[in-house]
Amino acid sequence: MPDKPDLTPDFCLLVVVNSTPKPSRWNPQTGSPSTTTLFDLGVVDPSTSQVFVQAVKGRIFPWHIDDTSVTSAPGTTLQAAAVSVQNNAF
Amino acid sequence: MRSNPLFATLILLSWVAAAAAQDGFKLVGTAEFNRTAPATVDVEYTGAAAPAADSPYLDASNWKVYWTAAGGQVHVAGVASVSADTMFQALMLHLTGDVPPLSTTTWKVLFTAQGAAVEMPQLIAGTPLPHPPAQPGQPSVAAAKKQPFFSPPPAGKTPDITLTGSFQAAGGSKPIYALELKGTLQSPRAAAGFHPAVATDIAINENKKPPTNTTSFNPDSITAGLAFDRVFAVQRASLYGVIVQMGLPNGEFSASDPSSTILFNPAASLVLNSWQPRAYKSVYATLYPYFALEAGRNLSKPSSIGKTPVNFSNYNNIVRTVLGADAAYMVASPDGKGNIFSLTGTYRVRLPEFAEPQVRTLHQTTAITLGTNARHWFEGDLNYSPWSFKYLALTGKYQYGELPPLFKLVDHSFSIGFTLQASQSVK
Numbered sequence A: 001m002p003d004k005p006d007l008t009p010d011f012c013l014l015v016v017v018n019s020t021p022k023p024s025r026w027n028p029q030t031g032s033p034s035t036t037t038l039f040d041l042g043v044v045d046p047s048t049s050q051v052f053v054q055a056v057k058g059r060i061f062p063w064h065i066d067d068t069s070v071t072s073a074p075g076t077t078l079q080a081a082a083v084s085v086q087n088n089a090f
Numbered sequence B: 001m002r003s004n005p006l007f008a009t010l011i012l013l014s015w016v017a018a019a020a021a022q023d024g025f026k027l028v029g030t031a032e033f034n035r036t037a038p039a040t041v042d043v044e045y046t047g048a049a050a051p052a053a054d055s056p057y058l059d060a061s062n063w064k065v066y067w068t069a070a071g072g073q074v075h076v077a078g079v080a081s082v083s084a085d086t087m088f089q090a091l092m093l094h095l096t097g098d099v100p101p102l103s104t105t106t107w108k109v110l111f112t113a114q115g116a117a118v119e120m121p122q123l124i125a126g127t128p129l130p131h132p133p134a135q136p137g138q139p140s141v142a143a144a145k146k147q148p149f150f151s152p153p154p155a156g157k158t159p160d161i162t163l164t165g166s167f168q169a170a171g172g173s174k175p176i177y178a179l180e181l182k183g184t185l186q187s188p189r190a191a192a193g194f195h196p197a198v199a200t201d202i203a204i205n206e207n208k209k210p211p212t213n214t215t216s217f218n219p220d221s222i223t224a225g226l227a228f229d230r231v232f233a234v235q236r237a238s239l240y241g242v243i244v245q246m247g248l249p250n251g252e253f254s255a256s257d258p259s260s261t262i263l264f265n266p267a268a269s270l271v272l273n274s275w276q277p278r279a280y281k282s283v284y285a286t287l288y289p290y291f292a293l294e295a296g297r298n299l300s301k302p303s304s305i306g307k308t309p310v311n312f313s314n315y316n317n318i319v320r321t322v323l324g325a326d327a328a329y330m331v332a333s334p335d336g337k338g339n340i341f342s343l344t345g346t347y348r349v350r351l352p353e354f355a356e357p358q359v360r361t362l363h364q365t366t367a368i369t370l371g372t373n374a375r376h377w378f379e380g381d382l383n384y385s386p387w388s389f390k391y392l393a394l395t396g397k398y399q400y401g402e403l404p405p406l407f408k409l410v411d412h413s414f415s416i417g418f419t420l421q422a423s424q425s426v427k
Helices: A009-019 A046-059 A078-088 B005-023 B141-146
Strands: B026-034 B040-046 B063-068 B074-085 B090-097 B107-111 B122-125 B161-168 B176-186 B195-204 B219-236 B239-254 B260-272 B283-298 B317-332 B339-352 B356-362 B365-371 B375-384 B392-403 B408-420
Touching (some): A046 B260, B026 B122, B040 B107
Parallel strands (some): B356 B408
Antiparallel strands (some): B074 B090, B176 B195, B195 B219, B283 B317, B356 B365, B375 B392
16 A cells, blocks of 8 residues: 555645646636635536545545545635545545 | 944834734634644634744744643643645644644644744634544544434535425315425445445325315325445546446336336446636536436236226336436536526437337327337426526426336426525524
8 A cells, every 4th residue: 555645735735626627727826725616627516526526535545535524515615625635534 | 322222122023013013914713733744733824925934923932732632631742843834824833742642632722922022922722623533444433423314405515305395275175285205315335336325206296186185195106216326536538437326126106107117227427527618617518428227127017008908918028228418508606506597408318128118199199009119308407596686596397208117208398487495594
């Protein structure tokens, strides 16, 4: 099993962004994680929310997280989603 | 000229205080314990992108982290260094020495500026973790036990279970109560990667019309089955993921006609990347192709349907290939919690391998045949909920085609209506 990376805010934000359908729409230089939402990056409905949760779970391995612990509603900010990952991964 | 140390100190203090007030930097009063290596406590701040380089907030000696063990004994963790995370606006206190264990939920952070008193001491209570971390690979059972079984649906998420009721009264008739219970209850524990769920759709008195002499609860149709859902994240080209549903068995029983079937219904929905124009951020469209197999057995062989005699002696096995797509065009509300306008369409074509009934009524004459011809179904829904008047939504529905088990033709059915909607804000 690979070593667990540090569960830092930046790592969790990277996981969240790369788990969305359109990660290329995130620009860390011009965007703010507290205002950019999952909707802006393509998580638009319940189906994409479901896939987003599984993508997050795949990207934080070997950390684990419960499906219901990942905040994934389209209106969620990237920061809130990253915090949910950081606080609930085990 | 003689220098005055007290005067110089006062000028320095005034300058430092003015600088601190100018950038507006201040602590929010919340802190989170992070399980990184080394462990950190993140103290949130606001008012400035980052504290000044010479800020006392970046001096590790000004910070102390106190925590208590299960026995009540107080421990003090050292702070090796302090760094600012400008993205999340948090001061990261890198702990050392007597670091609190992961399960610690009672801890406090004390900030006391040493030397010149330019900042007031501040005490920040630790934010408890949402749940004590479990061992790797195991879900937090303790946290699950504390949560109520049902909770309000989060904004933007489809409710797992809904109960819709209506009451109909008419002169010379007993009241008619209509209820529809619809939902899916999913087990939090996965089995071989699939989450088992019980899916049900029960309609009671849905088609009953006045006048009636009795008030009763007769089920019109009951659909219930065990479903196993699994979601795969793909993220290749335009394919974002796949939602696989293994439904077994799924029984449908109806009171309006003598039909009942039991079906095994594995299905897959391809979740493609949505279309979102950059110029209009609230507009998006989705298209999800759908593939399914319906296999099962007919459980009912009536001699007549309505007043039309039928011969269902050879109607036993059911195997259908189902193809289709779900499409949507939406305009989201500014807060992203709903849609102002939605236009959704569902198309399915069922290709039976064995002969199945088909009911068509033309000019008040009902014809029932058995065949293997393709059965199409299209349903379109339009919903318009102006943002300025969010209590009212205009709805429209169009249906055409045939649905199992009897494949009665719905011939261009239109319906237009209003929906009054509200949420209880004080509960």
